[in-house]
Amino acid sequence: MELSFDTGIALVAGGSGGIGTAIVRAFARAGCDVAFSYNRNQAAAVGLQSELAASGRKIETFQLALDDAPAVRARIADLKARHDRIHSVVYAAGPVTPIGFVGALTDEQWIETFRLDTHACFNLVNAALPLLKEQRGGSITAVTTTQYQRHVPMSVMSSAPKAAIESMLQVAAREYGRYAVRANCVRSGWLDGGKFADGIGGQVSEKAKQAIVASIPLGALGNPADVANAVLFLSSREAGYITGEALSVDGGWKL
Numbered sequence: 685m686e687l688s689f690d691t692g693i694a695l696v697a698g699g700s701g702g703i704g705t706a707i708v709r710a711f712a713r714a715g716c717d718v719a720f721s722y723n724r725n726q727a728a729a730v731g732l733q734s735e736l737a738a739s740g741r742k743i744e745t746f747q748l749a750l751d752d753a754p755a756v757r758a759r760i761a762d763l764k765a766r767h768d769r770i771h772s773v774v775y776a777a778g779p780v781t782p783i784g785f786v787g788a789l790t791d792e793q794w795i796e797t798f799r800l801d802t803h804a805c806f807n808l809v810n811a812a813l814p815l816l817k818e819q820r821g822g823s824i825t826a827v828t829t830t831q832y833q834r835h836v837p838m839s840v841m842s843s844a845p846k847a848a849i850e851s852m853l854q855v856a857a858r859e860y861g862r863y864a865v866r867a868n869c870v871r872s873g874w875l876d877g878g879k880f881a882d883g884i885g886g887q888v889s890e891k892a893k894q895a896i897v898a899s900i901p902l903g904a905l906g907n908p909a910d911v912a913n914a915v916l917f918l919s920s921r922e923a924g925y926i927t928g929e930a931l932s933v934d935g936g937w938k939l
């Protein structure tokens with residue numbers, strides 16, 4: 685099925701990461717102009733922009749700390765002014781989260797993870813909603829985690845911040861649906877790419893990774909493109925009657 689999109693530009697926050705890069709590529713392949721942010725990985729962002737230069741679409745990248753609310757508001761306002769419309773806003777950012785039992789985590793780890801994930805997503809959504817309301821339409825999609833559905837030991841710093849993000853977007857879907865603004869989530873499972881491929885910063889052993897693969901009904905890891913395809917669909921006109929949902933892309937792991 686060929687997907688279609690409203691006029692304007694797609695905004696991907698966290699476009700230099702594994703999943704974010706796949707989402708940027710997917711939008712460009714679908715014929716969309718794309719603006720995407722990075723935090724520290726400028727080389728990856730510039731490389732992706734160069735890679736997509738031949739796509740015939742406008743591809744722009746910029747550094748943005750999502751925990752800086754005034755900077756987020758200013759950047760989104762600038763994109764809206766220059767491109768007239770932002771048809772899709774995607775949150776694909778977030779820190780490498782610490783792994784540990786709830787009783788072993790520090791309050792600093794808890795606060796810092798929420799600041800860099802939940803609060804960062806709030807800043808993006810909070811800045812985007814008034815502009816999407818003004819233009820009478822648009823889509824917001826956040827990449828969350830399937831671990832919100834199937835909890836595993838030592839995963840709370842992955843699942844808890846994303847649970848708050850999902851709750852926020854469901855409320856936003858209820859509040860802003862009257863303005864044709866939709867809000868959804870894509871729950872990412874275990875992927876052969878991005879943070880998991882790196883052992884989540886060296887915190888997951890190869891043996892543990894093999895055990896995770898064995899627990900997936902489809903018998904294999906997914907890849908960032910699987911998540912990107914779901915994000916693209918939920919952002920498209922073809923998903924125009926879908927809001928407040930969370931789509932799991934996990935090979936059945938949650939079952």
